[in-house]
Amino acid sequence: MFAVLKREVKSYFYSPIAYVLIGFYILLCSIFFLPNLYGGYADFNSNLSSMGFILLFFVPILTMRSYAEDRKNGTEVLLLTSPVKIMDIVLGKFLALIFVFLVMTAITLVYPLILSIFGNPPVAQTIGGFIGFILLGTTFISIGIFASSLTENQIIAAIITFVILLVIWLMDAISSMLGGFLSQVLNWFSLMSRYGDFNLGILNLNAIVYYLSFTTVFLFLTVRVIEKRRWSQG
Amino acid sequence: MIEIIDLTKNYGLITGVKDLNFRVEKGEILGFLGPNGAGKSTTMNIITGFIPSTSGTVKVCGYDILENQMEVKKRIGYLPERPPLYFDMVVKDFLYFISELKLVDKKKRKSQINDIMELVKITNVKDRMVKNLSKGYKQRVGLAQSLIGNPEVLVLDEPTVGLDPQQIIEIRRLIKALSKEHTIILSSHILPEVSAVCDRVVIINEGKIAAIDTPENLSKGFGKSTKFTIRIAGPQKSIVNLLKEVYGIRYVEPHPSNEKDICDYIIETEKDIDVRRPVFFELAKVGYPILELKSLDMSLEDIFLRIVTEEKEVG
Numbered sequence: 001m002f003a004v005l006k007r008e009v010k011s012y013f014y015s016p017i018a019y020v021l022i023g024f025y026i027l028l029c030s031i032f033f034l035p036n037l038y039g040g041y042a043d044f045n046s047n048l049s050s051m052g053f054i055l056l057f058f059v060p061i062l063t064m065r066s067y068a069e070d071r072k073n074g075t076e077v078l079l080l081t082s083p084v085k086i087m088d089i090v091l092g093k094f095l096a097l098i099f100v101f102l103v104m105t106a107i108t109l110v111y112p113l114i115l116s117i118f119g120n121p122p123v124a125q126t127i128g129g130f131i132g133f134i135l136l137g138t139t140f141i142s143i144g145i146f147a148s149s150l151t152e153n154q155i156i157a158a159i160i161t162f163v164i165l166l167v168i169w170l171m172d173a174i175s176s177m178l179g180g181f182l183s184q185v186l187n188w189f190s191l192m193s194r195y196g197d198f199n200l201g202i203l204n205l206n207a208i209v210y211y212l213s214f215t216t217v218f219l220f221l222t223v224r225v226i227e228k229r230r231w232s233q234g
Numbered sequence: 235m236i237e238i239i240d241l242t243k244n245y246g247l248i249t250g251v252k253d254l255n256f257r258v259e260k261g262e263i264l265g266f267l268g269p270n271g272a273g274k275s276t277t278m279n280i281i282t283g284f285i286p287s288t289s290g291t292v293k294v295c296g297y298d299i300l301e302n303q304m305e306v307k308k309r310i311g312y313l314p315e316r317p318p319l320y321f322d323m324v325v326k327d328f329l330y331f332i333s334e335l336k337l338v339d340k341k342k343r344k345s346q347i348n349d350i351m352e353l354v355k356i357t358n359v360k361d362r363m364v365k366n367l368s369k370g371y372k373q374r375v376g377l378a379q380s381l382i383g384n385p386e387v388l389v390l391d392e393p394t395v396g397l398d399p400q401q402i403i404e405i406r407r408l409i410k411a412l413s414k415e416h417t418i419i420l421s422s423h424i425l426p427e428v429s430a431v432c433d434r435v436v437i438i439n440e441g442k443i444a445a446i447d448t449p450e451n452l453s454k455g456f457g458k459s460t461k462f463t464i465r466i467a468g469p470q471k472s473i474v475n476l477l478k479e480v481y482g483i484r485y486v487e488p489h490p491s492n493e494k495d496i497c498d499y500i501i502e503t504e505k506d507i508d509v510r511r512p513v514f515f516e517l518a519k520v521g522y523p524i525l526e527l528k529s530l531d532m533s534l535e536d537i538f539l540r541i542v543t544e545e546k547e548v549g
Contacts, residue, residue, distance in 0.1 A: 074319070084335055
């Protein structure tokens, strides 16, 4: 697993990919940060909300090549004929993506730091917000890897990821339109409503477990997809 | 070393391979020959664990590929039809990655990689990115990758494709040398290569085994007839008539040479009938000297074409 992890991280950082993606991401986040500077607004958590929205676009692009590329360039054979468990392969790829994501997020820590020079941002809430953000991103990435394993075509993988993420993001709005029992079920599943708690500085244990379970489910699904494909068409 | 028992693979309704049965002994080089779509790559993919079989058993070094996947995979090096290369990696980093995947002992990794690079003659490109290599070099990196970890078994799908004639000879020599310590299955379309390098050949057609034997045996024992070429001085027409009368000769094909009155004849005879002496005596009776007599065993090419285009019974 570490072999795969190392290789993936290297391939992101030895090529322009990571830098371009992170660069653009920071650029967008900075644009969203401007109101804070101009308006003297010390609370960072609404920024985190916008950053989450930006993730809807970035995660699909970041994750689209994760497994799809191996299928496209013929290296899937290599991975599947080596003495490595499929779960280890998926985990290695997943953790590499998390690493890139954490680097991105670490850079955005600059913003609250700047704010703290000029004002008094609420520390606990900001930390809570970041933890929630990271968990959310982790879940998004697991969905991205899952989509990447479904197809050889990276664009399709990106689109699938985007659609799923969009539905999740709008889940609350959608469920309120539907009403009734379905609405209650969807509300329970909602990733975003739990996110709200983090922004209030509340580290809700069951929310953390929920995010991690969600992520685990998608990672397992990815492994199943790969296994099933081997068995049904070879 | 490798046992294939009743191996069958179906892709939905299409049969990939059916009821394959053969063994590869330790240190043997087995050639896999067959037209495109015959099932060579499918079989290799199954042996290496890339795809599972529909039914049947594959055992490598005593381990069943379905029950003991990891043990099998530790012991096989695979070069598929399309070399599995990461284009954005540098050659030596790529090979290092492979050695991590194959669980090579950390201390031995660097030296093993250097040895393999020497062996396959890619040391001079070790710092180049894979995407910047020529086809020949890419193929050799692919071969190097299969050697990492010094696996007991090597499965090579068309290992010399894309190489220039000199490289082909080197790789063949390399494969022969490797067979002292490894068991090798290789598939090829290049028939002379298979007969030159392999101890035994499996001819596979439409998913089934059509023949298994050494190249020599296939050549000798196969076919209903034996061929000769004979050069005789004398009038072509009467010679042809005379030869046709000899018991055991099936047909005669004259090939006029550029010397006057001298002609080559390709003679096909029935199997197990030696026509050389009768031909000599008949020709001596009428005074037409034999200038050259050479037997033409069926080449592997002929056998291959014969097998895949008609029903055959061998062995």
